[in-house]
Amino acid sequence: MRVIDELQVKSRALSLSGRIGSLELPHRILMGSMHMGLEGQKDKLEQLCDFYQERARGQAALIITGGAAVTPAGGADNMYVLSRDEDVEALAALPRAVHEVGGKIGLQLFHSGRYAVSEEIGEQPVAPSAIASRITRETPRAMTLEDIEETVLAFASGAEKAKRVGYDAIEIMGSEGYLLNQFLSPVTNHREDAYGGSFEGRMRISIEVVRAIRDRVGPDYPVIFRMSGFDCMPNSTTPEETILFAQALEEAGVDALNIGIGWHESRVPTVQQVVPRGGFAAVAGAIRQHVSIPVIGANRLNVPEVADELIADGYLDFIAPARPWLADAEFAKKILAGDRAGLNVCIACNQSCLDHTLVRPHLPVSCLVNPRAGQETLWPMVKSHASRKVAVVGAGPAGLQAAVTAAQRGHDVVLYERESELGGQFRMAGRIPGKDEFYETIRYYTEMLERLSVVVKMQTEPTIEELSSFHHVIIAQGVVPRIPEIPGRDLPHxxxxxxxxxxxxxxxxxxxxxxxxxxxxxxxxxxxxxxxxxxxxxxxxxxxxxxxxxxxxxxxxxxxxxxxxxxxxxxxxxxxxxxxxxxxxxxxxxxxxxxxxxxxxxxxxxxxxxxxxxxxxxxxxxGQESASHFAEQLAERVQVHVVGGARESKGINAARAIREAFEAAYQIS
Known part of the structure; x- marks a missing residue:
């Protein structure tokens, strides 16, 4: 812990104040855009407000929402559409919630283009050209000049509405292979009119969108453009064109550039664990050398020591990670306070966030290492009305989460582990190349056990008599390897x-x-x-x-x-x-x-x-099978909760195990 703490004490660049246009920001840590799977649903609006409000309390300098579609054709399931009055009214609740606790929030203006799904939007998707999408396996309709004009006006109208209902800024989505990025790239733009062909033609719609927005919102309203720094697609926009595009956006009136990396269909990892921390910051840094407006980076910026160095060295002006704010709602607050040891670090597993957005129907987004994320309304972290004696058996990820949650709820917790180290399956997973982030979660849990005064008994297998003295016992002994019935399985090799x-x-x-x-x-x-x-x-x-x-x-x-x-x-x-x-x-x-x-x-x-x-x-x-335990015998004496792989080994994964452990511990009262 000491090395991490010393690194954080020296990290000062992130704490510097900054500006995006007229918007004064107290530090350099923003929260990037991500869909939560809660948008567009009346019964989930309070949940969405609470999610953003908790991140505002966590001192995000500026929050960027998940994308709001500027037209129905550019949307998706669980997405607000800015041409619908009822959606604009719902969106107005978000800045109210964030401003209530002193935060700032910007609305992302979005159009899916060829990534839209006809079944979700109720019509054929539109795009620069009729080129099939590998993601949706659909072929879009090529946009007419009238379609383009209407879309430009829709972006401008969306920005005007965002300003009217209280958003502090807007961000234009022009990255990740969505509509404006599709126009810019020769891979998806085969047009022969004024919006295709030459580089000037391909970037025309983006420049028109920026100018139309600037005309509607005035010269002082902050406008951010999320542009693609590198498409990671063969024969797409060149690095030279990318620099020229950034300069053209600045000239058109953009106040900051948020640099995205990769398309959803590219075959280059951009957000997975295998990507080194800050691995694409050099792309943003190259753009920053050619513009005079702030440049923002996001990909794999999950720890302060890396982000701070990139800002200090001139690669970035701000960071805007998204998933790290799922892992820890106090991401900025802890960094600014120098509490690196207490930071619950995003491990880039994608299991409860990105993977939830890629299934049909979509699942609400949460976080493997923070199962409260997105559900703060349902699980307020307050003390239980009575303190109980709780034993947790097993210190793998499920047991660690159970012990921490029970202690946070005010219970007296003892954690038993038969091995000499904490972490269980996570300790093994951390050995896999590109998965050493799992050690961060073990480190975090270890720190929290100490802060919450959990008694940890290593290399100890408690007896039924010992456990009978507790009010509640959570069994989280996990799984063991399954040995298949194959002749020769007992051979020494x-x-x-x-x-x-x-x-x-x-x-x-x-x-x-x-x-x-x-x-x-x-x-x-x-x-x-x-x-x-x-x-x-x-x-x-x-x-x-x-x-x-x-x-x-x-x-x-x-x-x-x-x-x-x-x-x-x-x-x-x-x-x-x-x-x-x-x-x-x-x-x-x-x-x-x-x-x-x-x-x-x-x-x-x-x-x-x-x-x-x-x-x-x-x-x-x-495969795996549940480790042996004594739940049935113990249940005659105390209240027993069996979680994770110990409860059911079939289909077990860390996300399910940790969530079950959290819920079981939370509900003890």
Whole structure:
């Protein structure tokens, strides 16, 4: 903790005041736009207001809402549409709620373009050209000149309404592959009229939108443009055109540029854990060198020490992360107070946020490491009316959340863990390349246990008699690897995934992994990446002009029962995992029915016939089952709550386990 605290004491750039046009801001930490899955629903408006109000209390210098569509054609399910009076009236509640606690809020003006879904908007989507979307698998209608004129006016009208109902600024969505970005890119704009062809033609609609808005709202109202710094799409807008576009936006009257990265259909990770912290800040920094208005960055800016350095070094003027505000509603407050140790860091897992927006029907957005996010109305964090003695058995992520929540509610909590370290499955997950953010969650829980005076008993398995002295017992002992009934499973070279991830066995050179779910893919990635020297070693060799360090001759084969692999991994992340496995040369054999493990191989069948996979080590990643516990015996003496994998191992994931633990602990009274 001491190193982190010292870093934060030195972090001063984020605390500097700043300006976006006429808007004076007390520091450099904004909250970026994200849809919550609550928009457009009358019965969820209070919930949405409370969500933003809590972030305003958390000292966000400026909050940017999820996008509000400027026309029905540019919308989606659970989205406000600014051409509807009832939606504008509902949107007026958000600035009232935020201003009530001294915050500032801006409305994002949005148009989906070819990313709209006809079933949701009730008509064929529109776009610069009739080019099918890989995301929706629909082909939009090419916009007419009349459509374009109406859309420009709709953006201007939306900005005028935002100003009228009390928003402190507006942000124009022109990134992430939405309509204005589609016009700018030659990938999606094949027009031959004034709005296509040349770069000047492709950027015309964006410039017209800015000028039309400026005419409606006047010279002093803050206007932010979220532009794409890098589309991550082959043959799209060039870096040179991007710089020219930024300069044209400034000349047209934009007060700040918020730099987005990537399209939803691009094959470059932009928000997943594998992306280094601040990994795309250099893109924003390059743009900043060519404009005189503030430049804002967002992607993977989840910790203050990285963000502060980027501002101090001149890459950015402001940061506007979104998901870190889900993980911790006091993101800015804690940073400004120097409380890095108390920060609940976003781990970029996407499981309860982005993945919830990619399913149909959409699910409300929340956060794996903060299950209250988006539901503050339902779960106010206040003391219970009576303090109870609560025991929590198991200190994996579910047990840690249960202990922290129960203590926050004012209960007297004792946490039991049979191992010598906290964290359970998260401790193992943190070993996977690109997943070390899981250690941040363990660090946070550990800090909170200490602050809340939770008694932690390590390497201890409590007896029924000991637990009987408590009012409530939360059993969160999690899961253990399932050992499938395969002949040869007891051979000495057969191990389970926990033994590998906990470093209990030495890794082989010819490895067969039985099971191709999330754990099997993670283990394959770890072992395939482990063939190579660490990046720091490679960098040292290059710096010393030495030959590239040799790799270990390790072969990794994943055996999948079905014709798919990576099942159980969220939609926004599965493709990244599979892409990494392909890059690392992991072999995947699908529709493999395992018959036997021999000392030298795994023997099985595929639709093509018998298959023998040579292996000097076999790793079982064939699912999980609940760890044994004594809930039934204990229930005769105290109130027992079984959560997470201990309750039901089928389909278990961290999001479900942590949410169940939170709810069980919260409801103790």
């Amino acid at each position: 057969v191990v389970n995934y926990a033994q590998i991830l906990n470093g209990e066995v030495q890794v082989g050179n010819q490895i067969a992994i039985i099971g191709a779910g999330g754990i099997g893919c993670d283990v394959a990635t770890l072992l395939a990446e482990g063939r190579h020297a660490k990046p720091a070693v490679e960098s040292f060799f290059r710096g010393q002009q030495l030959p590239e360090p040799p790799s270990i001759p390790r072969e990794v084969t994943v055996l999948a029962r079905s014709n798919r692999y990576g099942n159980g991994i969220g939609r926004s992340t599965r493709w990244v995992v599979k892409q990494e496995m392909q890059r690392l040369g992991v072999r995947v054999v699908m529709e493999f029915q395992c018959r036997e493990i021999t000392p030298e191989a795994v023997v099985g069948e595929t639709p093509e016939g018998a298959v023998v996979i040579p292996a000097d080590q076999v790793i079982l990643c064939a």
